[in-house]
Amino acid sequence: MRKKSRGEHSASLYVHIPFCSGKCPYCAFYSVRPGKEDVSRYLASLDLEISMLGRSYGTLPEIRTAFIGGGTPTVLDPVQWRNLLSLLESRFRFLHGAEVTVEANPNSIRQEHLDIWRKWRVTRVSVGVQSLNDGDLRALGRPHDSRQSLEAMSAVRNSGFSLSADLLFGLPLQDLRIWSRSLEGVLSAGAEHVSIYQLTLEKGTPWGDFPPEGLAEGYSFYRWAQYFLERRGLRQYEVASFAKPGKWCRHNVSYWQHRDVIGLGPSAWGYLNGVRTRNASNLDEYVSFIGKGDSPVCFSESLKGKDLASEAAILALRTRWGIRFERYRKRFGEEALRGLLEELDGLPPRLFRRNGVSVALSREGMRVGNAIWERLLP
Numbered sequence: 001m002r003k004k005s006r007g008e009h010s011a012s013l014y015v016h017i018p019f020c021s022g023k024c025p026y027c028a029f030y031s032v033r034p035g036k037e038d039v040s041r042y043l044a045s046l047d048l049e050i051s052m053l054g055r056s057y058g059t060l061p062e063i064r065t066a067f068i069g070g071g072t073p074t075v076l077d078p079v080q081w082r083n084l085l086s087l088l089e090s091r092f093r094f095l096h097g098a099e100v101t102v103e104a105n106p107n108s109i110r111q112e113h114l115d116i117w118r119k120w121r122v123t124r125v126s127v128g129v130q131s132l133n134d135g136d137l138r139a140l141g142r143p144h145d146s147r148q149s150l151e152a153m154s155a156v157r158n159s160g161f162s163l164s165a166d167l168l169f170g171l172p173l174q175d176l177r178i179w180s181r182s183l184e185g186v187l188s189a190g191a192e193h194v195s196i197y198q199l200t201l202e203k204g205t206p207w208g209d210f211p212p213e214g215l216a217e218g219y220s221f222y223r224w225a226q227y228f229l230e231r232r233g234l235r236q237y238e239v240a241s242f243a244k245p246g247k248w249c250r251h252n253v254s255y256w257q258h259r260d261v262i263g264l265g266p267s268a269w270g271y272l273n274g275v276r277t278r279n280a281s282n283l284d285e286y287v288s289f290i291g292k293g294d295s296p297v298c299f300s301e302s303l304k305g306k307d308l309a310s311e312a313a314i315l316a317l318r319t320r321w322g323i324r325f326e327r328y329r330k331r332f333g334e335e336a337l338r339g340l341l342e343e344l345d346g347l348p349p350r351l352f353r354r355n356g357v358s359v360a361l362s363r364e365g366m367r368v369g370n371a372i373w374e375r376l377l378p
C-alpha cells in the first residue's frame with residue numbers, strides 16, 4: 001500500500017485508459033478491445049482505486065497536471081467520458097492553471113469529445129498522428145488515414161486546445177522526403193508541440209517476433225527533425241519532445257524531475273514519496289484485485305543512494321535544462337556530483353553544453369543519448 005504524503009501537497013495525475021479499437025502490430029502497451037461492460041467495470045474499479053488511495057494518503061494531493069492517456073482514450077464514448085470526468089472532478093482538487101492533457105486517435109475523436117473536454121479542464125490534446133503518409137499508415141496497421149488526422153488536428157485547434165502531435169520515424173520504406181512532409185503537415189495544422197519516436201520492435205509483439213522488411217535506419221530522420229523543427233520555432237526540450245516556447249508538456253517534465261505522479265488504471269505507473277509503482281497490467285486482474293479490496297499495485301521499487309542519483313542524472317540529462325550542479329549536490333552530496341562529472345568528462349565535450357552551474361546535452365548529445373545513459377548506470 002502506498003505511503004501517506006509527507007509534506008507533498010500537489011502531484012501529477014496519470015489515468016490509463018486500457019482500450020483500443022484494434023491492436024497495432026508494433027505496440028507493446030497494454031490495451032484491449034472493450035467488450036460489453038468492460039468500460040463500466042473499469043470506471044467502477046477506478047472509483048474504488050481512488051478511494052483506496054484517499055485512505056492511504058489521508059488527504060489526496062492537489063493536482064497540478066493530469067494526463068489521460070492509453071490505449072486510446074477516445075474509444076470511450078461521450079457518455080462514458082462524462083462519467084470519467086465527473087469521477088475525477090468529484091475526487092480530486094485541481095490547482096488553478098492545472099495543465100490537463102488528453103490523448104486522442106484520429107479515427108475515434110468526435111466533436112462531442114472536444115465539447116465535453118472544453119467544458120471541463122482540458123488544456124491540451126495530443127493526437128496520435130504517427131505519419132501523414134497513407135503508405136506509412138497502412139504499413140503500420142493504423143486504423144486511420146492522413147485525411148482523418150488533418151481533420152482531427154483542425155477540430156482540436158478550432159476547439160481552442162493546444163495541439164500536440166505524435167510522429168513515428170524509422171518506418172518500413174519511409175524516406176526523408178516523406179518524413180519531412182509529416183513534420184511540415186503537423187506544423188501547418190497548428191501543432192505547438194511535437195513528440196517524435198523511433199519505431200522500436202518489442203519482443204512479444206507481432207513485429208517484434210517477425211520484423212517487417214525495409215525498416216529505415218533512424219539517425220538521419222532524428223537529425224532532420226532537430227534541424228527542421230528548430231528552424232520552425234520549436235525548441236527541443238527533451239530527447240523526443242519539441243515545443244514552441246512555454247508549450248512544453250509540464251506533465252512529462254514532472255516525470256523527468258522525479259516529482260510525485262499518481263498513476264491510476266491498469267498498467268499505470270506512479271511515483272509517490274520516492275516509491276515507483278506499477279498497477280496490474282491486465283484489466284481482469286486489476287478489477288479482481290480492487291474487487292477484493294486489495295491494492296492493484298503489483299510492482300514497486302524504492303530507489304535509494306547511487307541508483308536514485310544515477311536515475312536522477314539520466315532523467316535530467318534527457319531535458320534541455322540538464323543537471324543543475326547545486327541542486328544535484330544538495331540532493332545527493334558532493335561525492336556523487338564529482339563522480340558524475342568525472343564520468344561525463346570521459347565523453348567528447350561536443351556532446352554537452354556546459355556552463356559554471358549546469359550541464360546539458362548538446363543537439364549531438366541528444367542524438368546519442370542512449371550511449372550516454374549506459375555510462376551513467378550504477
Ligand code: SF4
Nearest residue numbers: 020023024027070071
Ligand atoms: S492505438 Fe496506440 S495504444 Fe492502441 S494498439 Fe495502436 S499504438 Fe498501441
